[in-house]
Amino acid sequence: MTxxxxxxxxxxxxxxxxxxxxxxxxxxxxxKRHLINPVLLRMLGDLQGQRVLDAGCGNGYLSRILARRxxxxxxxxxxxxxxxxxxxxxxxxxxxxxxxxxxLCALPDLGAPFDAVVSSMVLPAVPDxxxxxxxxxxALKPGGLFVFTVNHPCYEQLWPTWRQHGExxxxxxxxxxxxxxxxxxxxxxTIATYLNQLISLGCHLTELAEPGLTPQLAExxxxxxxxxxxxxxxxxxxxxxxx
Numbered sequence: 001m002t003x004x005x006x007x008x009x010x011x012x013x014x015x016x017x018x019x020x021x022x023x024x025x026x027x028x029x030x031x032k033r034h035l036i037n038p039v040l041l042r043m044l045g046d047l048q049g050q051r052v053l054d055a056g057c058g059n060g061y062l063s064r065i066l067a068r069r070x071x072x073x074x075x076x077x078x079x080x081x082x083x084x085x086x087x088x089x090x091x092x093x094x095x096x097x098x099x100x101x102x103x104l105c106a107l108p109d110l111g112a113p114f115d116a117v118v119s120s121m122v123l124p125a126v127p128d129x130x131x132x133x134x135x136x137x138x139a140l141k142p143g144g145l146f147v148f149t150v151n152h153p154c155y156e157q158l159w160p161t162w163r164q165h166g167e168x169x170x171x172x173x174x175x176x177x178x179x180x181x182x183x184x185x186x187x188x189x190t191i192a193t194y195l196n197q198l199i200s201l202g203c204h205l206t207e208l209a210e211p212g213l214t215p216q217l218a219e220x221x222x223x224x225x226x227x228x229x230x231x232x233x234x235x236x237x238x239x240x241x242x243x
Contacts, residue, residue: 004127004178004185004187005127005128006078006103006105006126006127006128007103008127009125009126009127009184009185010078010079010103012183012184012185013078013079013082013125013183013184014078014079014080014081014082014083015079015080015081015183016059016079016081016082016183017081018081018085020183021058021059021081021082021085022085024059024061025059025060025061025085025089026061027061027065028061028062030221030222030225031228031233031234032061032120032121034213034217034221035211035212035213035228035233035234036120036121036149036211036234036236037062037065038211039209039211039236040062040118040120040147040149040236041065041069043145043147043207043209043236043238044066044116044118044145044147047066047069047070047071047116048069048070048071049070049071049072050070050071050072050115050116051071051072051074051112051113051114051115051116052066052071052072052073052074052114052115052116052117052118053073053074053075053076053110053114053116053117053118053136053139054066054073054074054075054076054118054119054120055076055104055117055118055119055122055132055135055136055139056076056077056078056104056119056120056121056122056125056126056132057075057076057077057082057086057099058077058079058082058086059082059085059086059089060075060077060082060085060086060089060090060097060099062118062120063075063086063097063099064089064095064097066118067095067096067097068095071116072096073095073096073097073098074097074098074099074100074110074111074114075097075098075099075100076099076100076101076102076104076107076110077099077100077101078101078102078103078104080101083099083101086099087099104119104122104126104131104132104135104136105126105128105131105132105135107135107139110139112141113139113140113141113144114139114140114141114144115140115141115144115145116140116144116145116146116147117136117137117139117140117144117145117146117147118146118147118148119132119133119136119146119147119148119149120148120149121149121150121151122148123148123150123194124150124151124179124186124187124188124189125184125185125186125187127187129187129189130197133148133197133198133201134201136148137198137201137202137203137241140241141241142241142242142243143240143241143242143243144240144241145238145239145240146198146203146238146239146240146241147236147237147238147239148236148237149234149235149236149237150194150234150235151179151186151233151234151235152210152232152233152234152235153173153188153189153190153191153194153235154170154173154191155168155170155231155232155233156179156186156188156233157170157179158227158228158231158233159224159225159227159228159233160224162224162226162227163223163224163227168227168231173188173190174190175188176188176189191235194235194237195237198237198239201241202241202242203239203240203241203242204239204240204242205237205238205239206238206239206240207237207238208235208236208237208238209235209236209237210232210234210235210236211232211234211236212228212229212230212231212232213225213226213228213229214229215229
């Protein structure tokens with residue numbers, strides 16, 4: 001496996017072209033819109049007046065959704081193209097979002113502790129993911145809520161293998177390995193790896209979700225998306241920092 005550092009991963013992810021960022025600027029892609037966002041928003045609950053950190057905010061779409069729900073948002077994003085796009089959106093249509101360009105493992109002073117931290121589809125892309133998770137938890141006030149999403153470690157490549165074979169196939173699970181993508185590289189880690197790190201940080205797991213598509217939604221999705229009606233492609237966790 002290639003020796004990745006946070007810096008090299010950030011450089012790779014930070015070159016996503018503008019048209020790709022624009023295409024997902026409102027509510028993300030098909031999977032985020034129908035599988036991730038509804039669960040995240042339900043887990044986060046009433047956000048009116050809540051101080052929320054969007055850790056690894058990308059193009060800022062989730063930050064903008066949360067701001068529309070009354071949250072006071074700080075969005076942290078290290079990638080150059082994503083950060084610039086998010087700032088541009090805030091400049092053209094201000095919602096009071098503060099965007100900060102920083103590595104999650106080296107956060108600057110962001111002010112008072114947060115009521116909630118959300119990190120959606122970020123940890124799999126971070127080489128020093130344990131440092132990133134630690135920073136997310138430490139940014140919370142005691143009893144604060146941490147919600148994160150990852151590619152489901154059991155079914156990370158569900159869509160491509162389903163299109164090829166009509167079923168899900170995998171040959172390995174226990175070892176960490178790279179998953180190359182069009183914009184960057186994700187890293188496979190087991191479910192136990194993520195959850196044990198969460199426990200070691202003094203967090204109390206409150207919910208796990210493995211969302212699936214309804215057949216009706218799959219009918220209007222891209223080719224092969226019917227796999228998501230049978231198996232989950234995402235794992236979503238909610239936890240509380242120790243009071």
